[in-house]
Amino acid sequence: MLLLTGCSQIAAIAPVGGNRTSEVRYAALDILVRDEVDVLAAPICAMADDRTVTCTGTTLDSGAIDVVSKAEDEANLTVTVGGSVLYSGSIQEVLESALEPRP
Amino acid sequence: MPGLSRRQFLLAASAAAAAAAVPFEVVATASAAPSVPLSDAPSTLLQTILQGRTVSGQYRTLVAGPGEGYLPRIDLLGRAPEAARTAARRSLLYIGHLSDMHVIDAQSPGRIEPMIVQDHSAWGSAFHPHDPLSLHVTSSTVQSFSALRYSPLTGAPMGAAIVTGDSADMHSHKELRWYIDMLDGVTVDPAVGIGRTFNGVQGWAEAVWAYRPGNPSGGSFGDYGFPKLPTLLDDSVARPVESPGMPAPWYAVYGNHDTLLLGTFDLSSQMHALAVGGQKSYSLDGTASTILGGYAATTSALGRATDAAGVALGRPGFRSVPSDPDRYLFAQAEFMAEHFNTESAPGPVGHGFTRKNLQSGETWWKADLTPFIRAFGLDTCNQVAGPDGAVPAAQFRWLEQELERAQSENRLVLIFSHHNSLTLENRAQRPGDAEKLYGAEEFVDLLLRFPAVVGWMNGHTHLNQILAHGTAGSGFWEITTASCIDFPQQQQVVEIIDNRDGTLSLFTTVVDHAAPVSPGSGATTLDLASQSREFALNDWAESPVMRRGSPFDRNTELLLKAPFDLSRISDAAVESEHIAARARVLAHERGLKS
Numbered sequence: 001m002l003l004l005t006g007c008s009q010i011a012a013i014a015p016v017g018g019n020r021t022s023e024v025r026y027a028a029l030d031i032l033v034r035d036e037v038d039v040l041a042a043p044i045c046a047m048a049d050d051r052t053v054t055c056t057g058t059t060l061d062s063g064a065i066d067v068v069s070k071a072e073d074e075a076n077l078t079v080t081v082g083g084s085v086l087y088s089g090s091i092q093e094v095l096e097s098a099l100e101p102r103p
Numbered sequence: 104m105p106g107l108s109r110r111q112f113l114l115a116a117s118a119a120a121a122a123a124a125v126p127f128e129v130v131a132t133a134s135a136a137p138s139v140p141l142s143d144a145p146s147t148l149l150q151t152i153l154q155g156r157t158v159s160g161q162y163r164t165l166v167a168g169p170g171e172g173y174l175p176r177i178d179l180l181g182r183a184p185e186a187a188r189t190a191a192r193r194s195l196l197y198i199g200h201l202s203d204m205h206v207i208d209a210q211s212p213g214r215i216e217p218m219i220v221q222d223h224s225a226w227g228s229a230f231h232p233h234d235p236l237s238l239h240v241t242s243s244t245v246q247s248f249s250a251l252r253y254s255p256l257t258g259a260p261m262g263a264a265i266v267t268g269d270s271a272d273m274h275s276h277k278e279l280r281w282y283i284d285m286l287d288g289v290t291v292d293p294a295v296g297i298g299r300t301f302n303g304v305q306g307w308a309e310a311v312w313a314y315r316p317g318n319p320s321g322g323s324f325g326d327y328g329f330p331k332l333p334t335l336l337d338d339s340v341a342r343p344v345e346s347p348g349m350p351a352p353w354y355a356v357y358g359n360h361d362t363l364l365l366g367t368f369d370l371s372s373q374m375h376a377l378a379v380g381g382q383k384s385y386s387l388d389g390t391a392s393t394i395l396g397g398y399a400a401t402t403s404a405l406g407r408a409t410d411a412a413g414v415a416l417g418r419p420g421f422r423s424v425p426s427d428p429d430r431y432l433f434a435q436a437e438f439m440a441e442h443f444n445t446e447s448a449p450g451p452v453g454h455g456f457t458r459k460n461l462q463s464g465e466t467w468w469k470a471d472l473t474p475f476i477r478a479f480g481l482d483t484c485n486q487v488a489g490p491d492g493a494v495p496a497a498q499f500r501w502l503e504q505e506l507e508r509a510q511s512e513n514r515l516v517l518i519f520s521h522h523n524s525l526t527l528e529n530r531a532q533r534p535g536d537a538e539k540l541y542g543a544e545e546f547v548d549l550l551l552r553f554p555a556v557v558g559w560m561n562g563h564t565h566l567n568q569i570l571a572h573g574t575a576g577s578g579f580w581e582i583t584t585a586s587c588i589d590f591p592q593q594q595q596v597v598e599i600i601d602n603r604d605g606t607l608s609l610f611t612t613v614v615d616h617a618a619p620v621s622p623g624s625g626a627t628t629l630d631l632a633s634q635s636r637e638f639a640l641n642d643w644a645e646s647p648v649m650r651r652g653s654p655f656d657r658n659t660e661l662l663l664k665a666p667f668d669l670s671r672i673s674d675a676a677v678e679s680e681h682i683a684a685r686a687r688v689l690a691h692e693r694g695l696k697s
Contacts, residue, residue, distance in 0.1 A: 019564060019566070022568065023649045026652055029653035029656070033655070060183065099154040100154050101153050101155075
């Protein structure tokens, strides 16, 4: 019983584990840099109770930056700028690519 | 705005030379020369460290990548900045920012590494494959700050440094001492009291769950492809670890690891006894029953006595190790008190904490880093349980009053804390506690009321992240730096620049520790630090790929509207501060040569 009580606190140790909101934000920003989007306000992200992450920002020419990573598809995100989809695909692939030397 | 007259210059140089114990002519000559950016200063402006090829299983090495320039961020300015600002700007303060060093005594019985067997991802902070190398990474980090003692942007001397918590990993006095000594430039010998043979889980065949460099096979780390390095553990304790010390006065605040066990749990009587004992657990059963049993036992004297007897006699799943009384778990106030056991240079004695703090028990402070920049060091840690934090009402009210004063006195304000705006929602309290704990939204709203606040620097989440708070035309920047324990093991320097056009820029530059990209075979401090960084890249439980952040979170120019007419800060005052800082850096350099 003691063991179970203690281990119920495991979730509280997680902040240095994965962080879904940050991962989505980083991947979205990596995409914006990759595509040389002039950003006025970097996307601000929030996670809903169902773990859907959405982010909104603004381009220098007042275009909307919208990012979504849906709860039912946590591994992927879609980055839209001014109504055009810049990227739709794997979050991990974006993060891995940003950490690797460019050919 | 006129600068110093010749007479004022000589007076300032004389005072700075006397304060830093450096010959007057050395200070005067160096200060008379124009500040020039150090184009070869070792920062990520020149070189980055990226993921290399897979060499065994999933195990990857690191490779050097190109430098990364500054990315201007105009979220709070609301418009493109004036191009002419680069010709007119002046440096108001250049500071180092360290966070989450997590100095680890890996041989200590007061660790709970086997908990990763229960759930590796959740308990990942209890064990890292590079735990025995944290002292070497700390030394390597301090070496980087020493090398960056002049700004890579303007050449301004470093004026101060801040450590935003989680310095001692497992609440051990020995770890606390090691961290202070490394920043002070005092050599640390990890073998003192326990010998030069490594005694810890990574050297024991029974701990199949751990990365065992002598024979990694049979466990998940071996399966992943971690290398066989038979001498690594003994190398980690083979010789004293030297440090150049910080080149500028350094300040500190509490982190959750400086407050609770593993930053999360109250300190049980069992853990107090284990830490200074001679029995170390290598099994989940042993650790779980000891730690969690200790929780229950803390409520009764009989329980505490029984626990202590169990620790002394040994239990299944434990092995004998040399005991060391210096590993005792420090009390909350001792963290502050230990910062008075320090070298006079780089100082300051207390590192932000004052005698008043020791008397009152208040764990937060203020300090004028220059006559025109005031810092507030907060304690956002929860005293009861859980890694995240909040701002207690007493501290909130104190800060509110102090910000009103700073605003009226035309001071620029920097806020230092461990927790960031995404981790300020822990309102755990003991029964009967009634003090309100303020969360992130209320805290950010407080800071937004005072335009004098230009930056909030913090850590905790072991990643680089920069957030804008406010709207176009007003607000402040929140700068979160990574850690020395998880990949990418990066810290940063920050420079506050007056653009002389009604705007300020905060330049952030990410700093890799000084170790080479690839570890050599010499088992030097830097070789071992390099090995640590490579292990951290492969420590999959800690999500290493994401922690470097995006370019918006690394080398940046963060623009904002100046909160008051900055011409009130005279060039003469700025020059005087630079002379004083340069004298301290010159004293640091003389120490490097001796």
